Amino acid sequence: MRSTSRLAAIVAIVALTVGVLATGALAQSDTVTFRGQINSLNDSAASANATATLDESTNQLNVRINGQGFVAAPHAQHIHGVQSGQSTCPTVGQVDEDGDGFASTPEGQTTYGPIQASLTTEGDTSPDSALAVERFPTYETGTYSRTIQLSQDVASELDRLHIVMHGNDVNGNGEYDAGDIGMSPLNEELPFEATMPAACGTLTAQAAGGVQTGAGGTAETGAGMTPLALLAAGGLAVGGFGFGLRRAVNR
Numbered sequence: 001m002r003s004t005s006r007l008a009a010i011v012a013i014v015a016l017t018v019g020v021l022a023t024g025a026l027a028q029s030d031t032v033t034f035r036g037q038i039n040s041l042n043d044s045a046a047s048a049n050a051t052a053t054l055d056e057s058t059n060q061l062n063v064r065i066n067g068q069g070f071v072a073a074p075h076a077q078h079i080h081g082v083q084s085g086q087s088t089c090p091t092v093g094q095v096d097e098d099g100d101g102f103a104s105t106p107e108g109q110t111t112y113g114p115i116q117a118s119l120t121t122e123g124d125t126s127p128d129s130a131l132a133v134e135r136f137p138t139y140e141t142g143t144y145s146r147t148i149q150l151s152q153d154v155a156s157e158l159d160r161l162h163i164v165m166h167g168n169d170v171n172g173n174g175e176y177d178a179g180d181i182g183m184s185p186l187n188e189e190l191p192f193e194a195t196m197p198a199a200c201g202t203l204t205a206q207a208a209g210g211v212q213t214g215a216g217g218t219a220e221t222g223a224g225m226t227p228l229a230l231l232a233a234g235g236l237a238v239g240g241f242g243f244g245l246r247r248a249v250n251r
């Protein structure tokens, strides 16, 4: 009798130990790494490469973007894509419906789809922050890194989605202004340059055992990232951008 209960106890302990070890092993292999080459769009000088590591048990995504060739003003950046559908990065010729020579944001969305997450530097990362200009990076060349929380729907479709980065200094004067191309089709108070897609790239899942980028809870600013305070020095055009975007967000 007594030896039977002792045996049962030993079996229970062994089962528990195996269970704990198995859980530990699962936790270690529970990440998927995605990479994306984010290529210039609309003849911008901007490009970037992205690494995104998804923790599949929590749907937390560590996103790291090394960008270059941007104007020193806020560049909105998002994960775009069509849920349960096909989406691609466009060429201008493919989507330029109004024939102005550019893929605007509404035109681009016909192939790269709606916003699924906003890659802000702090706070909300949902599509609601699409135009929260005061919370987007402002570097010309630099690194964005942040761990964000995804919904299950977005997490499960990451390798069908894209990173799109906005803001294209078409006339090359170092700021967003109306120039010859006027105001944004999204908001008549914003220069078209400020919202124009400047770079787009597809996220592709890497084979298991890919590079771990580590996970942190906060955004980090890399070399060359300009303090948001410089927004105020960006001139009337950028000020208007901020105003319009905040209004859009608060809609």
Ligand SMILES: [Cu+2]
Pocket: 076, 077, 078, 080, 115, 164, 165, 166
């Ligand atoms: Cu976007």
